[in-house]
Every structure is written in structure tokens, then in C-alpha cells.
Amino acid sequence: MEDVDHLAHERSKAQFDVEEMKIVWAGSRHAFEVTDRMSRLVASDPIFRKDNRTLLPRKELFKNTLRKAAHAWKRIIELRLTEEEASKLRFFADEPNFTELHWGMFVPFIKGQGTDEQQKKWLPLAYKMQIIGCYAQTELGHGSNVQGLETTATFDPLTDEFVIHSPTLASSKWWPGGLGKVSTHAVVFARLIITDDRDYGVHGFIVQLRSLDDHLPLPGITVGDIGNKFGSGAYNTMDNGLLRFDNVRIPRDQMLMRISQVTREGKYVQSNVPRQLVYGTMVYVRQTIVADASCALARAVCIATRYSAVRRQFGSQNGGVETQVIDYKTQQNRLFPLLASAYAFRFVGEWLKWLYTDVTQRLQAKDFSTLPEAHACTAGLKSLTTTVTADSIEECRKLCGGHGYLSCSGLPELFAVYIPACTYEGDNVVLLLQVARFLMKTVSQLPSGMKPVGTTAYLGRVEDLMQCHSTVKKAEDWLNPSVVLEVFEARATRLSVACAQNLSKFAKQEEGFLELAADLVEAAVAHCQLIVVSKFIEKLQEDIPGKGVKEQLQTLCYVYALNLLHKHLGDFVATGCITPKQASLANDQLRSLYSQVRPNAVALVDSFNYTDHYLSSILGRYDGNVYPKLYEEAWKDPLNESVVPDGYHEYIRPLLKQQLRNARL
Ligand SMILES: CCCCCCCCCC/C=C\CCCCCCC/C=C/C(=O)SCCNC(=O)CCNC(=O)[C@H](O)C(C)(C)COP(=O)(O)OP(=O)(O)OC[C@H]1O[C@@H](n2cnc3c(N)ncnc32)[C@H](O)[C@@H]1OP(=O)(O)O
Numbered sequence: 001m002e003d004v005d006h007l008a009h010e011r012s013k014a015q016f017d018v019e020e021m022k023i024v025w026a027g028s029r030h031a032f033e034v035t036d037r038m039s040r041l042v043a044s045d046p047i048f049r050k051d052n053r054t055l056l057p058r059k060e061l062f063k064n065t066l067r068k069a070a071h072a073w074k075r076i077i078e079l080r081l082t083e084e085e086a087s088k089l090r091f092f093a094d095e096p097n098f099t100e101l102h103w104g105m106f107v108p109f110i111k112g113q114g115t116d117e118q119q120k121k122w123l124p125l126a127y128k129m130q131i132i133g134c135y136a137q138t139e140l141g142h143g144s145n146v147q148g149l150e151t152t153a154t155f156d157p158l159t160d161e162f163v164i165h166s167p168t169l170a171s172s173k174w175w176p177g178g179l180g181k182v183s184t185h186a187v188v189f190a191r192l193i194i195t196d197d198r199d200y201g202v203h204g205f206i207v208q209l210r211s212l213d214d215h216l217p218l219p220g221i222t223v224g225d226i227g228n229k230f231g232s233g234a235y236n237t238m239d240n241g242l243l244r245f246d247n248v249r250i251p252r253d254q255m256l257m258r259i260s261q262v263t264r265e266g267k268y269v270q271s272n273v274p275r276q277l278v279y280g281t282m283v284y285v286r287q288t289i290v291a292d293a294s295c296a297l298a299r300a301v302c303i304a305t306r307y308s309a310v311r312r313q314f315g316s317q318n319g320g321v322e323t324q325v326i327d328y329k330t331q332q333n334r335l336f337p338l339l340a341s342a343y344a345f346r347f348v349g350e351w352l353k354w355l356y357t358d359v360t361q362r363l364q365a366k367d368f369s370t371l372p373e374a375h376a377c378t379a380g381l382k383s384l385t386t387t388v389t390a391d392s393i394e395e396c397r398k399l400c401g402g403h404g405y406l407s408c409s410g411l412p413e414l415f416a417v418y419i420p421a422c423t424y425e426g427d428n429v430v431l432l433l434q435v436a437r438f439l440m441k442t443v444s445q446l447p448s449g450m451k452p453v454g455t456t457a458y459l460g461r462v463e464d465l466m467q468c469h470s471t472v473k474k475a476e477d478w479l480n481p482s483v484v485l486e487v488f489e490a491r492a493t494r495l496s497v498a499c500a501q502n503l504s505k506f507a508k509q510e511e512g513f514l515e516l517a518a519d520l521v522e523a524a525v526a527h528c529q530l531i532v533v534s535k536f537i538e539k540l541q542e543d544i545p546g547k548g549v550k551e552q553l554q555t556l557c558y559v560y561a562l563n564l565l566h567k568h569l570g571d572f573v574a575t576g577c578i579t580p581k582q583a584s585l586a587n588d589q590l591r592s593l594y595s596q597v598r599p600n601a602v603a604l605v606d607s608f609n610y611t612d613h614y615l616s617s618i619l620g621r622y623d624g625n626v627y628p629k630l631y632e633e634a635w636k637d638p639l640n641e642s643v644v645p646d647g648y649h650e651y652i653r654p655l656l657k658q659q660l661r662n663a664r665l
């Protein structure tokens with residue numbers, strides 16, 4: 001029974017080479033090999049087991065996470081893993097913990113903002129985990145508005161130190177992951193005040209929080225966990241913390257001084273670079289969040305697709321087998337666009353990584369010209385992909401019917417872990433407003449003859465795009481990349497231009513921004529969706545080996561684009577780039593694409609190469625052996641440890657006896 005593959009028939013229908021698709025998904029043969037090896041290593045190690053996570057009380061859950069993190073580090077050292085392998089191992093261990101912030105923000109911040117000497121001092125300690133760091137920016141009173149942070153770092157020329165202080169309750173640091181119970185050090189964002197009492201704005205400082213001998217907070221430091229968060233298990237493995245400073249002194253050289261410096265004499269020296277570089281670590285993390293979105297979305301879609309192929313409802317004649325729910329058009333219409341989005345986000349994530357590497361190299365050469373675009377792309381795509389992924393995980397739960405609501409479907413915990421991605425590293429609406437700002441600036445520069453480049457190059461064809469009307473006459477005409485691209489460009493252009501025209505009616509631009517914020521956000525979304533569509537299309541220009549692989553990706557690309565067109569029909573039709581008739585043809589084409597996806601659906605999710613350990617879902621099991629395992633799982637619940645529950649004698653029995661007496665009366 002155990003070895004039967006209930007999905008074998010589904011797999012036999014695939015029209016493409018799954019092994020080759022796995023390589024496309026991983027990004028390269030090398031990336032596939034590393035990912036595959038690390039995921040199996042984690043899956044075969046009993047310490048990384050995940051069952052019961054949602055049933056453990058917080059303290060036990062947290063201690064267990066510490067045990068796993070320590071074990072992961074031990075294996076990384078023992079096996080002499082490379083940085084790439086180590087990060088994959090941590091990824092597949094699949095439990096948010098302090099190491100994410102240590103490796104993901106603390107180390108990158110020192111690398112990006114520290115001088116050579118500062119890097120030489122701090123990085124070796126951090127690399128060996130002789131110190132553990134976190135990223136303490138957000139405060140109780142301010143998160144989105146970084147310039148509004150209140151913590152102060154006042155230079156004392158007498159002692160050559162900074163005095164770090166929390167002047168108000170609202171200035172308490174609040175939320176940093178790893179801060180609550182683990183970190184020994186933090187990168188602290190504080191307002192720099194120098195002797196002349198001038199406020200030089202927010203800068204980053206390294207502050208030691210806890211003793212390296214007994215882990216007690218150092219004098220002047222109050223630190224703790226902020227409390228339980230949404231869901232069971234989930235993000236509660238992380239010690240998000242609070243932190244207050246009471247005139248804590250640190251040496252002057254613990255201000256990260258690559259971008260600006262304070263001299264021994266108390267003179268502020270600003271390097272000739274944009275001040276926004278102090279936000280560089282956020283830009284880096286936003287870029288990684290886009291790649292992670294595709295993984296989380298793929299995970300939910302894998303569970304929902306396999307289960308939809310296993311689950312049967314209705315449609316049987318004379319007691320025969322019922323219909324697999326994946327064959328219902330409504331199920332396909334809800335599921336297949338999510339599958340297509342997972343692939344789309346994967347490719348846009350790859351491209352964003354390239355963009356980030358490119359901008360980093362330019363910055364090193366003091367070329368800041370592409371920084372605004374890198375900021376807009378990372379902010380916008382972080383916002384778009386996390387919003388869609390969070391909503392889609394919930395949709396996948398509904399696609400799995402009642403069983404999706406069980407913890408052992410894996411979906412409730414995935415949802416609970418994932419949703420804060422819409423908030424951390426920048427609230428998604430706040431980030432879209434940054435994109436809109438960038439778009440409005442680009443549109444306003446067009447009349448002066450400025451030629452937009454990169455992802456806004458299409459705005460250089462504003463006149464054509466404001467006039468263009470799609471040439472589609474029949475459903476198949478939609479299967480043409482330039483036809484699809486043109487309507488997405490026309491829609492994005494028209495929404496941006498309409499906002500710019502409305503903005504120009506305000507005497508003060510900032511007033512207009514506030515008043516038109518909702519429209520600006522829509523224009524930003526249209527621009528970001530265009531980027532995703534265009535990067536998917538670009539991916540298809542590459543040489544992609546493997547039988548049928550490119551054809552599957554082409555189908556998914558059209559599913560992604562035409563589904564968006566259908567969902568945002570109002571925009572496309574109202575801005576005049578397509579007619580209602582053409583919209584209806586797009587919908588006909590979409591239905592026909594679903595029929596092409598259907599026989600390949602299970603193989604397309606197998607191509608993610610996720611282990612059952614990583615999926616942690618009975619509904620998403622590779623072998624599709626769902627019902628016996630659900631049945632077994634139910635009996636493992638602590639409530640089933642005794643036949644008669646605790647509390648029977650106190651609460652159930654007296655009730656029953658009472659009813660009996662009442663009945664007799
Ligand atoms: C089943 C369960 C299994 C468990 C599974 C586990 C795995 C689950 C998956 C998890 C996935 C991923 C995990 C990843 C790990 C993530 C860990 C999370 C840690 C979180 C950390 C944080 O949140 S840190 C804090 C982040 N905070 C923010 O992001 C704050 C947001 N605010 C800002 O960024 C700025 O304040 C804002 C940009 C909004 C405004 O800045 P401000 O200085 O006020 O600027 P403006 O005046 O608006 O603009 C001035 C000009 O500057 C330009 N600009 C702004 N920012 C930047 C920038 N970064 N770079 C370049 N330029 C910038 C702006 O555009 C303006 O330009 P203009 O030309 O003058 O218009």
C-alpha cells in the first residue's frame with residue numbers, strides 16, 4: 001500500500017521532460033544539484049522533523065527551534081558546506097529563526113555599510129557565529145516612516161563615544177527578529193546628533209546587547225520578546241523583540257561609516273553618495289523576498305494540484321468513479337493561474353537578482369544612475385509577489401475543500417508564516433507608492449525629451465501607446481508575445497499618464513499624491529504586472545532544452561498574462577486598448593489553455609522537486625496516498641490519547657445527568 005503511486009496515471013500523461021523542467025525551475029544544473037542534495041539531507045535527518053510543531057507550547061517550540069538551528073550549524077561545519085549549500089540547508093530546515101536575520105540582514109548590512117576596517121573587525125566574528133546579530137530598525141511608533149525614527153545616537157567628544165538612547169516609549173525598538181531572546185548584537189538605526197545639536201538623520205550603529213559570557217543584557221539595555229503572533233507554530237519560532245536603551249555608550253567606530261563618517265573632532269563627513277544607500281540592506285532583502293515568493297507559492301500550488309488530482313466529487317454514473325475535482329473548469333480557472341504565477345515569479349525573481357547584482361557593481365564604480373530603478377523594481381515586485389502569494393495560499397486552502405483547513409494539509413501554517421511578508425521589509429502599499437513616485441517622475445520628464453530606460457523604456461513610446469488598439473480578431477491571435485506585451489504596455493502607460501494629468505491639477509504635488517494615492521497604487525500595480533509578463537516572455541527567448549519544456553512554459557506564460565487581463569478587464573477596456581469583444585476572445589483562449597495545462601498539471605508541480613518533508617502536507621504527498629494517511633494522522637492527535645477526554649467527569653457527565661433529570665421532569 002505504502003509504495004503505490006496514486007498519481008502515476010497523472011504523471012504518465014505529461015507531455016514534457018520533467019527532469020529538464022526541474023533544471024529550468026532551479027535556475028541551472030548546478031543549482032538543481034545543490035538544492036536537491038540539501039533538501040534530501042534535511043529530509044533524512046530526524047532532528048529536522050516538523051510534526052507536532054503546531055501543537056507545541058511557545059517555550060517548547062522556541063527551544064526546539066534553537067536545537068534545530070544549532071544542529072544546522074553543526075552540520076554546516078562538519079560537512080564543510082559552501083555558503084550556497086548552507087543557505088539551502090537552512091531554507092529546507094524550514095523554520096523561521098534568528099539565523100535568517102543574522103545571515104540575511106546583519107551580515108549584509110556590515111558588508112554594505114561598514115568601512116574596510118569595520119568589516120575586518122566584525123565579519124569574521126559574525127561568519128563564525130561568535131556573535132549573533134539582528135536588524136533593529138522599526139520602533140513601536142514608526143516602521144514605514146524610517147525618517148520618523150526617534151532613537152538617538154548623540155556624539156560625546158569627551159569620550160569619543162556615541163550615547164544610544166530611547167527618549168520615549170514609542171521609540172522602543174519593536175519587531176526585530178532574533179532580538180527577543182538570542183542576538184548578542186544589533187544593527188541599530190538611530191538619529192545621529194552631533195555636538196552642535198544638529199540632527200543628521202537616521203544612521204546605522206552596531207550595539208552589543210547581551211554579555212558573551214552569560215547572555216545577560218548589558219547595563220542600560222532592556223530587551224525581551226514582543227509576544228505570541230498569528231497562528232499556531234508558524235512565525236512563533238522567531239523571537240521578534242523589543243529593545244530600549246538608557247544612555248548606552250558605544251565607541252565612535254561602531255557607527256557604520258562607509259557612507260558617512262563622524263570624525264574624532266565631531267565633524268560630520270558625507271561621502272559623495274545618495275543618502276538612500278543607508279536603505280541598501282532593505283533593497284537586498286526585498287530582492288530575495290521575490291525569489292522566496294515563488295517558492296512559497298509553488299509549495300501551496302503543489303499541494304492543491306496533487307490533492308485536486310486525488311480528490312473526486314460527483315459525476316459518477318451507476319456507482320462508477322467520480323470526477324477528479326481538477327477536471328472541473330472552475331477548479332482549473334482558480335488553480336492554473338496560480339501555477340502559472342509560481343513560474344512567472346520564479347523568472348522575474350531570477351531577473352531581479354541580475355538587476356540587483358548589476359546595480360551593486362555600478363555602485364562600487366560610483367555610478368548611481370540605476371539606483372532609482374533598482375529601488376522601484378525591488379519595492380514593486382516585493383509588493384506584487386507577496387500580495388499574490390499570500391492571497392494564493394488561502395485560495396489553495398479553499399481549493400482543497402474541508403481537508404485544506406486541517407493543520408496537516410500544511411496550508412494553514414504556511415499561510416500564517418507567509419502573510420507577514422506583505423508587511424515586513426516595507427508595507428506593500430507604502431512600497432507601491434514608491435513605485436508610483438518613480439513612474440510620475442519618469443512621465444513628468446518625457447516632455448523634456450528625456451528617454452526612459454530599463455523597465456520604463458516603454459513610456460518612451462507614450463504617443464503610440466496612448467493611441468494603440470489591439471489587432472486581435474480571433475482567440476488564437478492572443479497567442480502572440482508582442483500582442484500581449486503591447487496591451488500590457490498600453491494599459492500601464494494610460495494609467496500612469498492619467499495619474500500624471502490628474503496630479504498636474506494640484507497646486508502642490510504632495511497634496512495630489514495624498515489625494516490620488518489609490519489611483520497611483522493601481523498604476524504601480526499595472527507597471528509591475530507588465531514587468532512580470534515581459535520577463536516571462538524574455539525567458540522564452542532563451543534556448544530551453546528538453547522535450548516539450550519550452551511549450552509548457554509558453555502555455556503558462558499565456559495563462560499568466562490572459563488571466564491578469566481577465567481579472568483587470570476594467571482597466572484594459574476602459575483605457576481603450578482592447579474592445580469587449582477582444583476581451584471575450586482572450587477568455588475563450590484562456591479556457592483552451594487550461595485544457596492544455598490539465599494533463600501536465602501534476603508533472604508541472606513535480607518539477608518544483610519538493611520533498612514530502614519540505615511540503616509537510618498530507619494532501620500534497622508525492623504518492624497521493626491521502627486518505628489512509630489522513631486517517632492515521634487523526635489518531636495521533638493528543639485528544640485521541642484517551643478514549644474518554646479529560647474533563648468528562650467535571651463537565652460532560654454532570655451535563656448529561658442534568659439533561660436526564662430534566663427529561664424525567
Ligand atoms: C509551514 C511553515 C514553514 C515555515 C516556512 C518558512 C519560510 C517562509 C517564507 C518566508 C520568506 C522569506 C523570508 C525572508 C526573510 C525575511 C525576514 C523578515 C525580516 C524583516 C525585516 C524588516 O522588516 S526590516 C524593516 C523594514 N522596514 C521598511 O521596509 C520600512 C519601509 N520604509 C522605507 O523603506 C522608507 O521609509 C520609504 C521608502 C517608504 C520612504 O523613505 P524616505 O527616506 O522617507 O524617502 P522619501 O522621502 O519617500 O523618498 C526620497 C527619495 O528616496 C528614494 N528612495 C527611498 N528609498 C530608497 C531606497 N531604498 N533606495 C533608493 N532610493 C530610495 C525615493 O524614491 C525618493 O526618490 P525621489 O527621486 O526623490 O522621488
Ligand SMILES: Cc1cc2nc3c(=O)[nH]c(=O)nc-3n(C[C@H](O)[C@H](O)[C@H](O)COP(=O)(O)OP(=O)(O)OC[C@H]3O[C@@H](n4cnc5c(N)ncnc54)[C@H](O)[C@@H]3O)c2cc1C
Pocket residue numbers: 101135136137138141142143144145174175176177235240420423424425426427428429430433517
Ligand atoms: C513578522 C515581522 C517581522 C519583522 N521583522 C523586522 C526586523 O527584523 N527588523 C525591523 O526593523 N523591523 C521588522 N519588522 C517591522 C516591519 O518592517 C514593519 O512592521 C513594516 O515596515 C511596516 O511598518 P509599520 O508596522 O509601521 O506599519 P504602518 O506604516 O503603521 O502601517 C499601518 C497601515 O498604514 C498604511 N500606511 C502607512 N503609511 C502610509 C502612507 N504613506 N500612505 C498610505 N498608507 C500608509 C499601511 O499601508 C498600513 O495599512 C517586522 C514585522 C513583522 C510583521
